[in-house]
Amino acid sequence: MLGGHRLVADQAGALWWPERRLLAVADLHLEKASHYARHGQMLPPYDSIATLERLAGVVRRRDPLTLVLLGDSFHDHGGAERLDAAARDRLARLGAGRELIWLAGNHDAALPDSLPGERTQTLDLAGLHLRHQPDGDQRPAEIIGHFHPVARVATTQGALRRRCFLHDGMRLILPAFGSLTGGLNVRDVAIAALSHGRERIAFVLGNARVFPIREARLLPDRVR
Amino acid sequence: MASTSKHGAGALPPRFQAWFARRGWQPRAHQLALLEQAAAGRSTLLIAPTGAGKTLAGFLPSLTALDAALRPAPGTRPRGIHTLYISPLKALAVDIARNLEAPIAGMALPIRVETRTGDTPYSRRDRQRRMPPEILITTPEQVALMLASPDAESFFGDLAVVIFDELHALAPSKRGDLLALGFSRLRALSPGLTALGLSATVADPDALRRWLAPQPNGLAELVIAAPTEAAAPVIGILDTAQHLPWAGHTTRHAIAEIHAAIQAHRMTLVFVNTRMQAELLFQLLWAENEAGLRIALHHGSLDVGQRRKVEAAMAAGGLDAIVCTSTLDLGIDWGDVDLVVNVGAPKGASRLLQRIGRANHRLDEPSQALLVPSNRFEVLECRAAVDAAYAGAQDAVVSRTGALDVLTQHILGMAVASPFSEDELYAEVASAEAYAGLAREDFDACLAFVATGGYALKSYERYAKIKQTPDGLWRVANPRIAQSYRMNVGTIVEAATLKVRLGRARRSAASSVIGGRLIGEIEEAFVEGMTPGDTFAFAGEVLRYEALVEDSVMVTRTHDPDPKVPSYAGGKFPLSTHLAARVRAMLADPASWRHLPDQVRDWLVLQQRLSVLPGQRELLVESFPRGGRHYLVTYPFEGRLAHQTLGMLLTRRLERARLRPLGFVANDYAMAVWTLGDPARRIAEEPGFLDGLFGQDMLGDDLEAWLDESALMKRTFRSCAIISGLIERRFPGREKRARQVTMSTDLVYDVLRRHEPGHVLLKAARADAASGLLDIRRLSDMLSRIRGRIVHKGLVRPSPLSVPVLLEIGREPVHGEARDALLEEAAGDLLREAMGDDSVADGLIAGGSA
Numbered sequence A: 001m002l003g004g005h006r007l008v009a010d011q012a013g014a015l016w017w018p019e020r021r022l023l024a025v026a027d028l029h030l031e032k033a034s035h036y037a038r039h040g041q042m043l044p045p046y047d048s049i050a051t052l053e054r055l056a057g058v059v060r061r062r063d064p065l066t067l068v069l070l071g072d073s074f075h076d077h078g079g080a081e082r083l084d085a086a087a088r089d090r091l092a093r094l095g096a097g098r099e100l101i102w103l104a105g106n107h108d109a110a111l112p113d114s115l116p117g118e119r120t121q122t123l124d125l126a127g128l129h130l131r132h133q134p135d136g137d138q139r140p141a142e143i144i145g146h147f148h149p150v151a152r153v154a155t156t157q158g159a160l161r162r163r164c165f166l167h168d169g170m171r172l173i174l175p176a177f178g179s180l181t182g183g184l185n186v187r188d189v190a191i192a193a194l195s196h197g198r199e200r201i202a203f204v205l206g207n208a209r210v211f212p213i214r215e216a217r218l219l220p221d222r223v224r
Numbered sequence B: 001m002a003s004t005s006k007h008g009a010g011a012l013p014p015r016f017q018a019w020f021a022r023r024g025w026q027p028r029a030h031q032l033a034l035l036e037q038a039a040a041g042r043s044t045l046l047i048a049p050t051g052a053g054k055t056l057a058g059f060l061p062s063l064t065a066l067d068a069a070l071r072p073a074p075g076t077r078p079r080g081i082h083t084l085y086i087s088p089l090k091a092l093a094v095d096i097a098r099n100l101e102a103p104i105a106g107m108a109l110p111i112r113v114e115t116r117t118g119d120t121p122y123s124r125r126d127r128q129r130r131m132p133p134e135i136l137i138t139t140p141e142q143v144a145l146m147l148a149s150p151d152a153e154s155f156f157g158d159l160a161v162v163i164f165d166e167l168h169a170l171a172p173s174k175r176g177d178l179l180a181l182g183f184s185r186l187r188a189l190s191p192g193l194t195a196l197g198l199s200a201t202v203a204d205p206d207a208l209r210r211w212l213a214p215q216p217n218g219l220a221e222l223v224i225a226a227p228t229e230a231a232a233p234v235i236g237i238l239d240t241a242q243h244l245p246w247a248g249h250t251t252r253h254a255i256a257e258i259h260a261a262i263q264a265h266r267m268t269l270v271f272v273n274t275r276m277q278a279e280l281l282f283q284l285l286w287a288e289n290e291a292g293l294r295i296a297l298h299h300g301s302l303d304v305g306q307r308r309k310v311e312a313a314m315a316a317g318g319l320d321a322i323v324c325t326s327t328l329d330l331g332i333d334w335g336d337v338d339l340v341v342n343v344g345a346p347k348g349a350s351r352l353l354q355r356i357g358r359a360n361h362r363l364d365e366p367s368q369a370l371l372v373p374s375n376r377f378e379v380l381e382c383r384a385a386v387d388a389a390y391a392g393a394q395d396a397v398v399s400r401t402g403a404l405d406v407l408t409q410h411i412l413g414m415a416v417a418s419p420f421s422e423d424e425l426y427a428e429v430a431s432a433e434a435y436a437g438l439a440r441e442d443f444d445a446c447l448a449f450v451a452t453g454g455y456a457l458k459s460y461e462r463y464a465k466i467k468q469t470p471d472g473l474w475r476v477a478n479p480r481i482a483q484s485y486r487m488n489v490g491t492i493v494e495a496a497t498l499k500v501r502l503g504r505a506r507r508s509a510a511s512s513v514i515g516g517r518l519i520g521e522i523e524e525a526f527v528e529g530m531t532p533g534d535t536f537a538f539a540g541e542v543l544r545y546e547a548l549v550e551d552s553v554m555v556t557r558t559h560d561p562d563p564k565v566p567s568y569a570g571g572k573f574p575l576s577t578h579l580a581a582r583v584r585a586m587l588a589d590p591a592s593w594r595h596l597p598d599q600v601r602d603w604l605v606l607q608q609r610l611s612v613l614p615g616q617r618e619l620l621v622e623s624f625p626r627g628g629r630h631y632l633v634t635y636p637f638e639g640r641l642a643h644q645t646l647g648m649l650l651t652r653r654l655e656r657a658r659l660r661p662l663g664f665v666a667n668d669y670a671m672a673v674w675t676l677g678d679p680a681r682r683i684a685e686e687p688g689f690l691d692g693l694f695g696q697d698m699l700g701d702d703l704e705a706w707l708d709e710s711a712l713m714k715r716t717f718r719s720c721a722i723i724s725g726l727i728e729r730r731f732p733g734r735e736k737r738a739r740q741v742t743m744s745t746d747l748v749y750d751v752l753r754r755h756e757p758g759h760v761l762l763k764a765a766r767a768d769a770a771s772g773l774l775d776i777r778r779l780s781d782m783l784s785r786i787r788g789r790i791v792h793k794g795l796v797r798p799s800p801l802s803v804p805v806l807l808e809i810g811r812e813p814v815h816g817e818a819r820d821a822l823l824e825e826a827a828g829d830l831l832r833e834a835m836g837d838d839s840v841a842d843g844l845i846a847g848g849s850a
Helices: A032-038 A047-062 A085-095 A189-195 B014-022 B029-039 B054-070 B090-106 B122-130 B140-147 B152-156 B174-189 B206-211 B252-263 B275-288 B304-315 B349-356 B376-390 B404-417 B422-430 B440-452 B479-488 B524-528 B577-588 B590-595 B598-610 B640-656 B679-685 B689-693 B701-709 B711-723 B738-755 B760-771 B776-785 B800-807 B819-833
Strands: A015-017 A022-025 A066-069 A099-103 A118-120 A123-125 A128-130 A142-144 A149-155 A158-167 A171-173 A201-205 A210-214 B044-047 B083-086 B113-116 B135-138 B161-164 B194-199 B221-224 B234-237 B268-271 B295-298 B321-324 B339-343 B368-372 B466-468 B474-476 B497-505 B513-523 B535-538 B541-549 B552-557 B619-626 B629-634 B661-666 B671-675 B790-794
Touching: A022 A047, A032 A047, A047 A085, A047 B738, A149 A201, A171 A189, B014 B054, B014 B090, B029 B044, B029 B054, B029 B194, B029 B221, B044 B054, B054 B083, B054 B090, B054 B135, B054 B161, B054 B194, B083 B140, B090 B113, B090 B135, B113 B122, B135 B140, B140 B152, B140 B174, B140 B404, B152 B174, B161 B174, B174 B404, B174 B422, B194 B206, B234 B376, B252 B268, B252 B275, B252 B339, B252 B368, B275 B295, B275 B321, B275 B535, B295 B304, B339 B349, B349 B368, B349 B376, B368 B376, B376 B577, B376 B598, B404 B422, B404 B440, B404 B474, B404 B479, B404 B711, B404 B760, B422 B440, B440 B466, B440 B760, B474 B479, B497 B541, B513 B535, B513 B552, B577 B590, B590 B598, B598 B800, B619 B679, B619 B800, B629 B679, B629 B800, B640 B661, B640 B671, B640 B689, B640 B701, B640 B776, B671 B800, B679 B689, B679 B790, B689 B790, B711 B738, B711 B760, B738 B760, B760 B776
Parallel strands: A022 A066, A066 A099, A099 A118, A128 A142, A142 A171, B044 B194, B044 B221, B083 B135, B083 B161, B113 B135, B161 B194, B234 B368, B268 B321, B268 B339, B295 B321, B339 B368, B497 B552, B619 B790
Antiparallel strands: A015 A022, A123 A128, A149 A158, A158 A171, A158 A201, A201 A210, B466 B474, B497 B513, B535 B541, B541 B552, B619 B629, B629 B671, B661 B671
């Protein structure tokens, strides 16, 4: 429950709000591969289409009235221009017959008009506050992206590192949805500091379902 | 083959003869034979045991030729390098340069020798470029770097001799591929080049002879050092008075006996196979060491400074023993070692001989060696290795197919050097033995990968790293590409490790540790299993894990009598094919058991009575019930890697046969899988069931399907992605975190596999997995060997032979892909209290509302 609403962490990494038929995903980072290619690392140029196809899969299952992209939908400012025809077509079909809302992120503050849907900085609905990054510390019932949370879970056979939702009772952070987006460990100080010691639960994405795991079972990353 | 008998010392110039005579030495026959071949410009492979004067043999041709060439008109410099000497180890390069000073100073030769390694400062590299020394001693990575320079042509244009040290160790690896490609370029730059390969004894020298000569048909000459100069080694197997364990690798039972052996000798090298064993054995020996013997520890995770200290102490005769891993297999001359102890199984006949060769470099006395098996199967393996050593039998160096990721790195390097024609480069590459069978389309795919990533469906044409000029030559698009090539050169991809720093404990205050001297590095995966307060053995001490500070594990000294022991990824060798065949032969021949200790012989006799022992070409499969489950145990003796692959594939097939497999374990000798269904009944009721289960076709679709999903494949892909430059190792000015690299290559792998499964890097990764981590070649050979020769024995309880592998259950991770099951276990209590309704596949966000 967040702000008195029942929300579902979809196994694909999307947030589903049944009451409103609203689906939210964060940090698609479309055209990340082509951004790297410009700098000499020729990553496979299929990340945008892979991400959009996965998104289409969740949209088909949930059939939302509203689809919210929680910011950083493109990896960089020129990303939208580099999107090829097939991906644009995919995007257009995703938005057809429903409300498509782009929240602004730090990587994609301005989007070209050629993309379908509405643009806004933030979205406040029935006491829930959707935005890309946190807006101060005290606002209750906030839903954000930006941090790409991943959890490292201690198991009997070594640690598993998976994308996750992170919930601290006040704020919900969505995992990054993009195919090539890495993650930041939820134990990292940049994420941990947001909760001011409130108890946190990670909703960890497994292969076929989501697992709620207490903070005590979560390991920090090792640095090198 | 060149005979080694007919050469007199007359082949040596007088100055050299006099130098030998002054030291009371005779030039050895193989040294003279190599000199004669090289003087005639013929590339040659020299096979000689450790301590036979291999290094001097390699240099003699260059020293005499340079002496003759330079003496008439010294000072007519500079020109290019005359001789390039390539060593697999940095430390060895420095060592060899030092050893070469003696003859050069002793004969007052006008020859400059320098080294170039990763540690050589830029100023000296620059000087070497402007004023090349006559002889340069270096490593494979440095050769690649020097070749990728615009002055490569003038630098190497006069190169007369290239010497490859420890070629048997270098050739069958990705580093060997990189070196082979560089060598093909050296041949092109200096067509008259003579190549000399120095190798320990190997079973089939022809693979290395081809390596040294241009393909398709080249074959280097061969000189073999006569083995009779040294007395045959005396190799014993410890016949312990203690109970010989069924399984495990601690060798705890034999500590007192090893200690006694050390005490009875002047200086002992104690070899073990893994760093984990080294740490443990060192702890155990110290606990036993009331006599106060000076025992030190040496392995690859220790800080370099500490290793150098141990080496210096050893050279000065200040130690009684060193416990060491394969870090001391190669190289450095120790002098006074009079006993080599090999703890655990030797895994290969050649490795054993090389280690034994570390003892007693004076060839007039026999080397003494003692093998200490740590369990019963290892007794068989030790026996087989000793028989092989006495028979002079060796493991073969299998020639390998050159890796495509290494080729892409080379192609970029060649473009960095100067614009190239693709046809010429293809011909040049195919002259290297490892790439002789390279299809043109694979070469073209590698070239396209270097240029634009080589993606079929979409192109990065405008961002291309190398571009074709109007005259058809490929050149780098901009200087940044060259810079990035230089930062990413090489084929060694390190596992993520953490520094270990030893500090002093502090009672109060926020940080629990102060200070922190660097004592080595440890694999990240081990640290993950620990929480602060845990203790472990490292660097010969028992340490307490205090905290993780950035990239360092902070530890303090402690006195826990029962520390955890780190498990290191490195250093596990598979059982060699040759030894495996000998062990099978021994099992099949009871007459040979009289050489075995009583405990082992009794075990085999019991097996004979209660089950059967397989014939030499047969595969035994036993089945029995135990604890409500059904077990299938089989004994292929093909090494742990091949057995793990077999286990993985058998599990899939048992699943399909509805026998509901639960897990499996593998060791070097056997593999056990357990099921809920009863396989014995199926075998009895369904003729051909077992043959079908072990059919060779398991290496087809099942393998592909499993492989693509497996974590092994992702790890392999990561290394290919780094070597090929798809992912950069580091950027100028900042190291990339190893963890970040792991993450992003996994994601790249998933995207690539779905959208372009035929991509050249996936091809490279699959080839790697097949030859390396999965050992598919051996599995395939085994399956074809045992076809129609599977012996099934249905039992009511475990057989004696099955005991060791059954004991591995719980000790080794049980394999399988049950990731979600693990997460479910971790979620535990939360899942149980979790919300019944529609949350089967999804997590319902619960928790306090605002």
